[in-house]
Amino acid sequence: MRNVFYLMRLGLLSLWLVPTVTLAVHQENSASMDSLSRIGEQGTLYRQAEERLRERMQRNPQDHEASLLLALIEFKSGAIEEALSELASLLKREPKFHLAHLIQGDMLLAQTRVVSDIGQSALLQSDKKSKDDLGLLRQEAEARLASYLESLPQGRLPRALLSLDDDINHAVLVDKHSHRLYVYRRGSDGTPELIRDYYVSTGKANGNKQVTGDLRTPEGVYFITSHIPGEKLPDLYGIGAYPMNYPNEWDLRQGKTGYGIWLHGTESAYYSRPPLDSEGCVVLPNIDLGAVSDYLQPGTTPIVVTDRVEWLERDAYLALRAEVRGAVEKWRADWQGSDVERYLSHYDDKFWAKGHNKKSWQARKRRVAAGKEWQKIEFNDISLFAYPRAAGNGEEMMVVNLKQDYRSNNYSSAMDKRIYLVKADSGWRVLYEGGR
16 A cells, blocks of 8 residues: 555556546456446457567567557456556566556556546645646557557558658658657668657647747658767757758748757656657657667658658559659650750749749740750659648648759759659649759
């Protein structure tokens, strides 16, 4: 009882993962209670989740989230002793995992009474800070378990990562709604293959970042620009940080402001942070950032941040990839050809480039074309990223990274290029063109 009282003093009791389902457990017959009937309806889902979690833990014994989620699923299934044993082992490995302490307190308390909601203790009713802390921990538990269960269906591919070139070994995808970070590797055909997914915290305010200080995490296609080791940072940023190129070309075009959007770790006193707890950054527990860092290559690794990941069945994914690749190839071929007007027809009316709008760009290209007797254009290492629809103001946009080799009778160059494509009635059109 001293242990239970200590946990209560810390505010560590009464966590329930799905607000509409009461997971009260009686010590004498936990599996037969009415509140577990809904769990029976999802038995297959939980069995699949348990199998995946055990596989995760076998591959990585330091996968603390897998251990936590396994305990939660065991608890929801009525296997209280197994759940408590799993949590005891977890807390021995990671004593700063506050959420695990909370769940352990609930499980211990649930063996002596029915617990159905947050804040039933008189201690908590008189302590606003403890009640607030409980609310944040409950949010974290809901985000972790719900997003993990939602991610179980297999066979779908993320629209955001449409194709990865040979230079991009890995890509990162962040789902703000589910507070999940996915790490993908490039498959043999450029199709992304999921390696791992992790819980993350994002900005304190919901929505897409617009201005400096709005506490929102931006949504868009970004790239890791550098690495800052932890010893060069305040403890708040944990073991290190990976700055992102916010604001990107589209953000600047939209007049967005702000800076210092990073993927970083957690301060040393805590294992993790609540779901909405940063000033706009994406925050990983230190142990997870350490694992993810193996896949991050400054200057190359893309990190796509979206409110909700859009998943596609494989056939739809491959069809869209072929469509966009075809549009890029048609643009290249018409540029290489002698019909400058056909080439210029690939540009959208809202096109912009550094120092140019569509009108000035057309005039420049017509002048250049007049001096060309021949030109040879090659595109290599093409990567395609679908821009989050909401962040693209509802329009379908693609970000294309490629290596361009240009040769003609009077000029030659090689450059890394980035273009934005927008879907128009007549097909994909070039919205932006520039170096990277």
